[in-house]
Amino acid sequence: MKKLPLISGLAIAAILLAAPPFLKNYGIYLFSYWMVFVIATMGLNLTVGYAGQKSLGHAAFFGIGAYSVAILMQAGHSFWLGLALAVVACFVIGLALGFPALRVQTIYLAFATLGFNTAIWLVMRNEEWLTGGTFGINNIGRPSLFGLSLDGPLAYYYFVLGVTVLMGLVQWKLLSSPWGKAFTALRDNPIRAESLGIHIQGYTLLSFAIGAAYAGVAGALFASLVQFIEPAPFTVGASIMMYLMVVVGGPGYFFGPLLGSAVGVLLPEWLRFAQAWYLFIFGAAVILLMLWLPDGLLSIPARLAAKRQAREASAARAAAAAKLGS
Amino acid sequence: MIGPVLKVTDLKKAYGAIQAVGGVSFEVMPGEIFGVIGPNGSGKTTMFNSVLGQITPDAGKIELNGQDITHKSPQQLNQLGVGRTFQTLQVFGKMTVRDNLLVAAQEHQGSMWSRLFAPGDSGLGDRADALIDQFRIRHVAHKKAGELSYGQQKLVDIAMAFMSEPDLVLLDEPCAGVNPSLVGGISSLLKQLNQTRKGSFVVIEHNMDFVMDLCHRILVMVEGKVLAVGTPDEIRANKAVLDAYLGN
Numbered sequence: 017m018k019k020l021p022l023i024s025g026l027a028i029a030a031i032l033l034a035a036p037p038f039l040k041n042y043g044i045y046l047f048s049y050w051m052v053f054v055i056a057t058m059g060l061n062l063t064v065g066y067a068g069q070k071s072l073g074h075a076a077f078f079g080i081g082a083y084s085v086a087i088l089m090q091a092g093h094s095f096w097l098g099l100a101l102a103v104v105a106c107f108v109i110g111l112a113l114g115f116p117a118l119r120v121q122t123i124y125l126a127f128a129t130l131g132f133n134t135a136i137w138l139v140m141r142n143e144e145w146l147t148g149g150t151f152g153i154n155n156i157g158r159p160s161l162f163g164l165s166l167d168g169p170l171a172y173y174y175f176v177l178g179v180t181v182l183m184g185l186v187q188w189k190l191l192s193s194p195w196g197k198a199f200t201a202l203r204d205n206p207i208r209a210e211s212l213g214i215h216i217q218g219y220t221l222l223s224f225a226i227g228a229a230y231a232g233v234a235g236a237l238f239a240s241l242v243q244f245i246e247p248a249p250f251t252v253g254a255s256i257m258m259y260l261m262v263v264v265g266g267p268g269y270f271f272g273p274l275l276g277s278a279v280g281v282l283l284p285e286w287l288r289f290a291q292a293w294y295l296f297i298f299g300a301a302v303i304l305l306m307l308w309l310p311d312g313l314l315s316i317p318a319r320l321a322a323k324r325q326a327r328e329a330s331a332a333r334a335a336a337a338a339k340l341g342s
Numbered sequence: 343m344i345g346p347v348l349k350v351t352d353l354k355k356a357y358g359a360i361q362a363v364g365g366v367s368f369e370v371m372p373g374e375i376f377g378v379i380g381p382n383g384s385g386k387t388t389m390f391n392s393v394l395g396q397i398t399p400d401a402g403k404i405e406l407n408g409q410d411i412t413h414k415s416p417q418q419l420n421q422l423g424v425g426r427t428f429q430t431l432q433v434f435g436k437m438t439v440r441d442n443l444l445v446a447a448q449e450h451q452g453s454m455w456s457r458l459f460a461p462g463d464s465g466l467g468d469r470a471d472a473l474i475d476q477f478r479i480r481h482v483a484h485k486k487a488g489e490l491s492y493g494q495q496k497l498v499d500i501a502m503a504f505m506s507e508p509d510l511v512l513l514d515e516p517c518a519g520v521n522p523s524l525v526g527g528i529s530s531l532l533k534q535l536n537q538t539r540k541g542s543f544v545v546i547e548h549n550m551d552f553v554m555d556l557c558h559r560i561l562v563m564v565e566g567k568v569l570a571v572g573t574p575d576e577i578r579a580n581k582a583v584l585d586a587y588l589g590n
Contacts, residue, residue, distance in 0.1 A: 194457040194464045197445040201434055208432040211394070213420035213449035213506065268436075 020317065028274065036173050044169040045241070050281045051173075051180045052238045057261045057273035058187055059230025064259065065267030066191065067223030068203025069117050072255045073129035076136035077106045077228040079250030081235020083140065086153040086245050095159035095240060102232035110228025114221035133252045140247040152246030156239050176237050183233060188270065190226070199223060203268070264305055266312025275313050279305075345408055347372050347510050347542040348393070353402035355388050362388040363399070364566040370510070375536055375543045377557030379550070379577075381587060385566040386546050387429065390514055393544075394426055395419050406510065421450070425508035429515045433498050435488025439479055442487050442498055443470040446505035469505065477501045477531060493524045500528065504535055512544045517552050525549060529556050554578065562586065 032051075036044045060074045084105055085098030116128040140147045147153070158166045159175075166172045190196060198219050201209040210216050239245050257280055265276025283301070287294035309315060346369035355363040363385040370376045380386050392399040395416045404412045406422055414422070434442050448457065448464040457464065474483050477497045482490055487498055496516070503511050516532070517525045529552055536543060547553045553560060554574040562569040562577060564586045570577060577583055 190458070192462050194445075194448040194451070194460055194462065196462075197437065197441060197448065198457075200437060201445050204434045204436060205432055207416075208428070208434070209445075211416045211420060211426050211428075211432075212446045212502065213417055214445075215417060215449070215454065218454060 025271075032177060036170060041169050044173050046282060046285055048169070048173045048176045048241050050277055051176045052234050052241060053258070053261065053277040053281050054180050054273050055183050055237065056231045056234035057258055057265070057277050058183060059227035059234070060258050061227075061262050061265075061267060061269075061273050062187065062190075062199070062230070063223045063227035064262055065269070065272060066196070066199040066203060067219065068206075069114075069220065069223055070122060070126040071113075071129045071224070071227070072126045072252060072259060073113060073133035073136075074227070074231050074258045075250045075252070075254035076133040077110060077231035078235040078238065078254070078258075079136060079140055079247070080106055080109065081232035082239040082245050082250070083147055083153075083235075084232070085236040085239040086156050087146065089157055089239075090153055090155075095157065095236070098239075099233065099236045102236040103229050106228040106232030106235075107225045110225040111221050113228070114224030117220050117224065118217050130252055130255070133250075133255050137247055137251055140250060148246070150246060152244055154244040156243045156245065158240045158243075172241065176241070179233065179237060183230060187230075191270070195219070195222075200268075260302065264302065264312055266314030269312060269314040272312055272314050279313075344372055346370055346405075347374075347407060348544065349403075349405040349408075350389075350393060351403045351405075353389060353392055353404065354400045355385075355392055355397065356400055361566050363392065365402075366563070366566070366568055368561050368568065368571060370542050370544055372542055373536065373540050374559065375532070375545065375557045377553040377560040378544060378546045378563065379548070379553055379560060380563035380569075383565075384563040386563055387514065388566075389563070390512060390544075390546055394424070394512060420506065420508075423506075423509040425503035425506060425511040427499050427503045427511075427513045427516060429518060431492070431495050431499055433487040433495050433502070436486060438484050439487050439490070439498050440470055440474065440483045442502055443473055443505050446502035447507075450506050466505070469507075473501045473505060476534070492519060493521050496520055496524070496528075497531075500531070504539070504541075507539065508541060510542050510544070512546075514546050515548065516545065517547055517549045525552055528552075532556060 032047070036047050039047070056074065056078050060071065063069050063071050081102035084102035085095060088098035088101060089095060113129060113132055117125050120128060141149055143149070144151070158172055160166055161175060164171070166175045191199075198209070198214050201212070201214055202216055202219050202223070206216050261276035261280040262272060263276070264279045265272030265274065284294060284298050287297050290297050305313070348370040350369075351367050353363055353366045354361070366385070366389055378386050378389070388397065391397045393404055395414050395418070398413065402412070403410060406424065409422070411419060411422065434445065437445065444463050444466050447466050447469070451457065451464040451466065452460060463470070474480050477500070479494060479497055479501070482494055487495060490498070496519070500513065500516055503513070516528055520528065532543065533556065535541070545553065545557060557574060559571060559573055560577045561571045562583050569586055570580050570583055572580065
């Protein structure tokens with residue numbers, strides 16, 4: 017049982033590394049798209065899954081990241097400058113969005129972030145001089161790395177995969193540090209956390225800011241992947257979809273975003289054989305998942321272990337009762 | 343002459359027309375275990391939460407080692423050396439027992455930014471292990487706290503309050519809901535910690551045997567006011583205290 021996570025991890029790594037060269041361009045595009053959403057939902061998982069906050073505004077940061085790259089590249093600057101701007105802008109705005117979380121929680125916080133998403137989306141749609149409005153921005157280029165062109169779909173996929181691994185390692189380090197425990201303490205019991213000297217306001221703001229920076233990186237990669245952006249992918253609906261990916265994968269599980277994004281990005285594509293029914297089947301699958309696995313797909317091993325322990329305890333009780341009776 | 347660790351002067355707190363705490367004053371000396379008893383609704387918890395920054399008192403002054411802490415937040419109080427437990431269990435259920443102890447003191451190590459690059463145990467591993475052994479919870483140290491029995495979680499909860507080596511620990515009903523066989527164990531542990539760490543404790547508790555056995559001095563509160571302060575023997579012999587508990 018303990019080998020299962022290792023075997024699963026190796027299998028997924030092998031698929032991510034070896035499968036794309038055998039896929040058509042659309043398949044490679046989908047894998048890149050999946051990785052972009054893995055990065056975005058890694059950030060949301062930090063805010064929601066580890067720190068216990070509510071956010072329905074993550075797509076706004078995704079959009080800020082995408083437009084940072086698109087606008088700067090259109091103005092003749094490099095992708096890397098756009099990426100840096102995306103990270104800094106999202107971190108700072110994320111920090112600001114964290115302030116409502118110091119005053120309100122739960123559904124009220126969700127609505128505050130939803131309002132933020134709507135406001136940013138309106139800016140993207142209405143400020144044509146900057147964002148191109150509903151016409152969007154096209155011909156967004158792809159970067160080169162150490163003189164190596166990343167224009168081709170496969171080269172860009174491996175670049176996105178590399179960034180995903182890098183962002184994963186950064187988050188792993190962050191969660192292994194005392195900050196990780198502070199985020200979990202904040203999520204599980206903020207009153208107790210505060211009584212232990214944990215600066216809950218500081219960690220709340222940081223959870224929003226770092227989560228937003230991840231969305232900024234994902235947005236920057238997204239802009240160069242699709243090479244044309246307009247406001248539609250950054251609506252509140254997209255934020256809800258990202259939240260769903262975190263919940264389906266397993267909030268507070270490190271690999272939750274990898275699985276949740278696969279469900280959100282790849283599953284609808286696999287269901288296309290069902291034609292008009294595919295969205296219905298997808299919706300039904302999500303409902304069933306939420307009913308049976310409210311803690312996400314990665315909670316399955318823990319649930320099985322709990323059931324096994326309960327069975328063993330029950331058998332031990334029965335054996336003890338039989339012994340007393342004899 | 344050494345001054346008190348905790349000095350509370352004329353503390354008042356009202357909820358509307360109800361005066362929950364009406365001018366309470368007391369001092370806790372270094373190394374002292376100070377008990378607070380009183381019937382339900384006597385204002386013990388309101389007084390406790392006022393001292394701990396959980397609620398804002400209407401009037402009065404609270405000093406820790408001579409420093410005014412009246413309007414400090416719980417987080418600031420912890421940084422100044424005040425530990426606490428709550429009436430109900432407050433462990434982090436999804437963390438292991440050892441991680442519960444580590445997180446209970448990590449904010450005392452370095453700055454917030456330096457902790458980002460610090461090892462996961464913040465260099466507190468030995469201290470956590472020592473408390474794990476002292477509280478005899480080694481066999482569950484790597485289990486999730488939420489999976490333990492109530493009594494084991496209570497021990498973890500109490501151990502967490504001592505992890506940052508505070509000068510003053512306030513324990514709110516440490517025996518509430520605990521199996522009677524464990525009550526003696528908690529009392530021994532607290533005495534041991536008091537001996538080895540020289541800290542001062544304030545204990546709210548309804549279990550009279552526990553309080554009388556553990557505390558050096560006891561304060562009795564009735565209807566938001568101090569009825570009596572004295573040694574366990576003095577409190578036992580105080581007729582006003584007996585009347586307050588048993589009815590006149």
